[in-house]
Amino acid sequence: MARDKHYVIIGNGVAGNRAAAVLRERDTDNRITIISLGALLFYNRYELPRIFNGARDWRDYLVNPPAYYEDNRIVVRRNCQVTMVDTQRRCLTLAHREEVHYDSLLVASGGGANMPIALGDFEPLLNHFNSYRTAMTTAEALPAGGTAILLGGDILGIDIARNLAAHGYRVVLVPDEQLFWPHKIAPESYPAYLAVLADMGIEVVEGGPIERIEAGPKGVPRRLLTMADGRDYAADVVMPFYGLAPSLEFISGGGVDIERGLLVTPELRTTDPHVWAAGDVCQIWCVEENAYRFYYGWKNVKAMGEIAARNMTGDHETFHTFLDEALTIEDQGGLRSSFWEYD
């Protein structure tokens, strides 16, 4: 008996799950496995700010009920870290030395928080908000009415900032060149956007190099941020938002081309015929701009997952974004970013 074809998807986010669903629609027989670093089934990261409304049970965030995976025969391997991909043998190695063979591989491992190298020394003192676990840790570290310092100020950070401010926390934003990333804002329109942030209750202070971040003595406030020019700010948590960096350490050296992300054609193929990529991990060749570029946001990523799955099963569709990448100021105040939208 011929061995079933095995589709393996690395990454349990929007792209990975959309791809799994489309693969199952188009191929009812073969094996599909999602490999996830985390302990949870696919949950909606965009809804994590609801933690501040008191939604602290992980079940509140699940997109699909557990039965969905059973019904669709999609195996989700949780708590599994891929350490290596061998494209010659078409097999990947997990951290516990297990080898998993694939016939078609989709890399949808997304992006981790991009950290300026200078902040590396302070990593243990920083709080993230990019997964259920880190969001819970951050929420628990913040007493009611406490202070949060946000560094960088990418658009995901602005989303957290406005939610924190709306829930009565004091929010201090130390902007960097990643302010509003990945939106591109003309320097002359900065004042208008900063005014909107001030209306939301976010204190925007002058940016600049950061000298150090220290843990305060036991009790509150717990963090002390000192700028190179001597200014200092106390807070309960310091959160970095410097954009995303693709998570692809496991595949570097695996025979597929990488610049900052996995380089893929508009059909989302990598340089290996059996490996596709989708989501924040891939840099797609953009015909209009004559350059490899990243596309972010739930809708883009979901579309990539779908197109990758279609192409893995024989189609030749190309990815085009339809997302308006402008950051707009709404009439009644407040901002609207296409990167905040999800369905």
Added chain:
Amino acid sequence: MNEQRGKIYVDEHEDFSRTQGRGTRVVTPVWFSTDPRDIGWVRLNIPCQAACPADTNIPAYIQTIADKRYGRSYELNRFANVLPSVLGRICSRPCEDVCRHCWPGNGEAVDICHLKRAAAELKATDHRITENLFTPTGKRVAIVGAGPAGIAAAHDLSMLGHDVTMFEREAMPGGMLYYGIPAFRLPRDVLSVEVRNALRLGVELRAGVAVGAGAGETRLRALLDDYDAVLLATGCMAPSPLPLRGNEDDAAIVRANPDVEYGLDFLMGLHRGVDKTVNARVAVVGAGYTALDCARVARRLGAEQVTVHIRTTEKYIPVTKDEIAETKREGVTIKGLRTPVSLVTDAAGTLVGVRFVQNRLGGWRANGRRQAIPIEGSEFIEPCDTLLIAIGQKTVNDYLDVDVELDRWGNVRIDEDGMTTTNGLFAAGDFVNGSSTVIDAIGHARDLALKMDTWLMGRVRRKLVVKIEPVEKPLRERAFDFIPRQHVPTEPMKTRLVDLDREAEQAFDAATAELEAKRCYLCHHKYEIDTDNCIYCNACIEVAPRNCIKLIKGVEIKQDGAYGALDEARKWNNVGAIWIDNNECIRCGACYAVCPTQCISITKNEIFYQNV
């Protein structure tokens, strides 16, 4: 076992001072083998040493650091390369790329390079250097060029008893070490001490004396007449021109613009004492150490925005990851997949930017580097006020007034004895191999010095042997496998970027060096099972932490006699032997401890040159 193993020598290089101090002198039986199987074993099983162009005995020097015998460690380094303190800072580290510790599933490579520096810095202040001096031969050798290759050859040739005279065009010896590499990567006092130690065996250094065809310059032909042999080690001292689109004389265009300079000229000018300035936005094109050095110097000279533009991507450039990380920490941006096609100037002729074409990655080039293929019609302009070009270096040959065959890149050709097409004229380092690294040049020069000695004396006077010495017990513990890679401290940005001379990386302290040294798998330790005494009880296989002990049918015997791949037995009745797979062995000693018949032996295997 071969016959030579019966002979017992006392290793005259071994440092017995500690044992003598306690009044007991332990002499272990040591034998020296020239058996190709033993040499082959070392070559095959010590990947770091095999990757080192200078053949440095890496596991041995790391193990002596773990033993806190820093002086011995420094000496072990110095046998292979005469400038350990220098290479402990700026080496390109081919060893760390192949370290068994960074093989899949084993974690990160040992910080081999910085341990070399640690040994040099932690050795006693009154440490005495050991030199294996030969009697004077009366032969006179001239060396042209006092760069890394020239210095390494000068040291080895003078050690072998020849009278060496070095000719150096610049005022200071060191070549690219002095005039190319910035002081924040290689402090000049460190370089000066190491160079003096290398040349103190009687090498006559004539600095400021140019060999060439110009007025007042020494003629190469005259050197050939005056000396028994001449070694050319003039390196690659001309920058490769930037190929611009549609222009015949690119070098002239570059030279005509005051804001455009070759990186090599920029760095050499700086180190000759010229006051160099850069504008606010600096673009560097090139992907090697020179390009990154230019960018880092530009940051220290006050440039606000420094960008290094490379043709492929960061992953494929021949620079260590640490170097890239430090460069980025200093605020330099690296942008990939682009090739410069023309300079952009305003009406007044001032540089305002560089036009690039977008690349995609192609196949692999013969030299193992990645190809970049320009994409038609994808040009774009990156604004900048200063452009530094560091896309490579090539040899300068206009001083050659004798018949020497060159290849198409202008590198000189040598035969297998190291000689050029002119009798008595040898060449070494980058002048032969093209622009490469310091350790490549030193390794090549060392090899050449031996070949010159053979030619001068008419016989081989040093031969390669493997020193094999029993090891009493395993020196590693399983706990060592869980020590993470240690990192050297670095200078904070605040003080770093204001000073061209302040060293960016600092040395390991003794405690950290010991931790890092313990991570080494000690690949020079060979664990062997004596199959005559083995009772096939399987105890070692059961206790092994990995799949390192195997039941085999047989072993591949390579052409040189060395053992190759293992043919594993699938069934019991096929088992011919029980074998420790040295590729998997992490020298934990678990098998040694559990063996009921004590049939597992450990030996230390090191390559040395023995005088004959």
